[in-house]
Amino acid sequence: MNPTHTQQQAVEILSQVQPDPALVADIYSLAIMLIYGTLFAVLPLVAGLLLAPRETAPLLSAIYECGMPAFGRARAARFGVFYYLYALIFIVFEVDVLFLFPIARIYREHVGLAGFFEILLFVIILALAVAYAWTKGVLKWEREALSLH
Template sequence: MVFSWLNVAIIAALALGAVFAAAPMAGSLLLAPKARGGELTTPYECGIRPHGTPWMRFGINYFFYALLFLAFDVDVLYLFPAAAAWPQAEGIAPLVKITIFLGALAAGCLYFVKKGVFEWPRRIR
């Protein structure tokens, strides 16, 4: 293997990058205050002192709504390229593909409705 100045520059850049990544971490370990306990161990809740037990039980519906949001958020990202390529598309094949995609989304929504995910309980137990 021929070792040139380009190899030296690449190795130097990698070493310099490692130093730039490690220096702030080492600096924070050496210079950060070492206070323990007190207010540092309490959870941060938007500047308000926490009250009640920290281990509250949340209803599963919160997580279903979060998953639904993520699913539809990501699915919309798949529709943007299809919409951008629509004017250049020829034939009916893109329409069929998008219809199948939206049909799968609708089937997922119907499944969640049938399971009762969208019905919010009066009390969370």
């Protein structure tokens, strides 16, 4: 076998292969999304560096907490950290709502009563979870003050 002959055959075969237009369009779409995503992340950083004031003052580099000078001992007061419940509930429902998007996407193709009831059951389960959280008092904003003694 002549290596040049095999290379010529490979070149002929590859020249006859045509890429799938849908695949090429998907690759272009992915590349455009990557470029836009990168620009979306980088442009605000660059704009901040270019447009930020360049003043230097001693107070700008001082350590601060909430814009007020610290007084007393830092560990004297205890703060109630109950916001984590809101964060957890938000994350759970955000993920659940994200499951609704693919369902809505394919719902047009598979229109049927069974599909509708499946989506309805999913939304009812979400509503029951909200009702459970409400009855347990998780969604109540007012909390009792923590005792320091």
